[in-house]
Amino acid sequence: MKILVLIMELALICGLQADIKLGNIASQLTGEWFTIALGSNVTQKIEEGGSLRLFIKNIGEQNGIIKGTFFKRENGKCVQFSVSTKTEMGSPKQIEYDGLNEVSLQSIDSVHAIFVFHNSNNGKVTTWAELYGRTPDLPNEMKKKFEKICEKFGIRRDQIIDMSTDDRCSNLR
Secondary structure, three states: OOOHEEEEEEHHHHHHOOOOHHHHHHHHHHHEEEEEEEEEEEEEHHOOOOOOOOOEEEEEEOOEEEEEEEEEEOOOEEEEEEEEEEEEOOOOOOEEEEEEEEEEEEEOOEEEEEEEEEEOOEEEEEEEEEEEEOOOOHHHHHHHHHHHHHHHOOOOOHEEEOOOOOOOOHHHH
């Protein structure tokens, strides 16, 4: 019953379908990841030089905090940074980066994770999504699953970028 109440609360607060709760799957999230694909209803934010063109390095959990380490390019150089959110029940998962991001984990298994974010910045809302893999690339079936989830959140196929052949700041891994 508590889980049902939590799911309803998250759906109402975030306006999202809360399929998976971060706190319950922290152990599956922990470890090294690679950015496989990015999608956004505001494509320029995920294109080269865009504020949401990010490359995951790893995710860790400690004392109820999930922390992600990422890379981004600034002035042609790769810069490492981290963001975090609490895993506690009863609160929406939010991350401060380029505004406020409400996070929804849509799919996870031993080889992939799919996140959808609603970014609020200066009165504008951007929906964006990330496909992570445990390896630098994933089978096409995982990429198709990502496309379907993106479409569910209003991100068209032409607004998705396959990052599996991008540099992804691999020299800093």
